[in-house]
Amino acid sequence: MTGDAVLEVQDIALSFSGVKAVDGVSFTVGAGELFAIIGPNGAGKTSIFNVLSGVYRPQQGSVRFKGQEILGMRPHRIAALGVARTFQNIELFAHLTVVDNLMLGRHNHMRYGALSAFAWLGRARREELANRQAVEDVIDFLELEQWRRLPVGLLPYGVQKRVELGRALAMEPKVLLLDEPVAGMNVEETEDMARFVLDVRDELGIAMVMVEHDMGLVMELADRVMVVDFGKPIRTGTPAEVQRDPDVVRAYLGEQHKTVGGAA
Incomplete structure (x- = not known):
């Protein structure tokens, strides 16, 4: 983690009709850090984002922004404090x-x-x-x-x-939530967006939480990565640490892969 924590998530649990969408998720994001959340489809990534932005209220846990509890606040209040979000589908x-x-x-x-x-x-x-x-x-x-x-x-x-x-x-955010920022883009557009995301971190110093399916992009840009599967966190670490974790390989890539993008 880089610098003091601007976002602290502790033991979030969210269920819908008894089905657990998020189960015991905890992480921190430091000032100026790019923190990525990855996992298979249906792993709970979007549900985590909806908790952070106030769309969903979990049954348990805590979300603190710059030391202030924001769990239970309406989305517009969270945005006014300095948490901004982009969307996978352009809004x-x-x-x-x-x-x-x-x-x-x-x-x-x-x-x-x-x-x-x-x-x-x-x-x-x-x-x-x-x-x-x-x-x-x-x-x-x-x-x-x-x-x-x-x-x-x-x-x-x-x-x-x-x-x-x-x-x-x-909005001049202190934390930026990026929901699949390169979804649907071609190679040139992806490279442009990657450059701007790095500029946001390095020049503006804004902490970011990113959900993205492009694993090459995640492993190249992120400072740390959290992998979730069936709503549960299974590993948090640097991109290199995450790629070597056998639980991540099994959950996300399948047994035949050794590393992200690696040979069978």
Whole structure:
């Protein structure tokens, strides 16, 4: 783990009609760390994300963000504290421009009321200009300049995924939850997204929790990896440690594989 823990998850258990989706999951994420969660389909990865973001409330456990218990908070309250999320299926407004979609990520930073906004004076004007500058910084960071005034629905899929990341970054999060950030991308788009994810960690210092099926990407980018199977954590460690673990090989890759991506 890198630096002090910004996210602490302890003994989470979540069941639906008696079926355990998450069973005894614990982990910490340090400041500036990229922590990945992997596992077979149905292993509980998305359920863990939904617990972290407040969509699900588990029957037991604790989730602390910067020392504050957030379990039981509504999703918008968790987001306001500094936990942002991207989605596997793009959740953008197709008819709005890139700029307008990113401005939606600034809603937690807008303090003026409707009257001030209508008058376009004083605090409203200052905050609007500051928020637009923050969005322009994200556009520069993610190299979105050429698409900034285009409706998102007209953009290539990989660029839309980048806009989704940008909207989360516009919130100025302390923890970023990345739900399959390269799902559906071609090789070039995947390489671009990998570069930006590393820039988020190394240049912005934002801690990240990533769920991803592209094992090559995970093993190349992640500082630490937690493997889950049937809702249970079976190993947490560096990518190299996880790849060598026989329980991980059996659960995730099958007996015929020796390492991730290795020969039979």
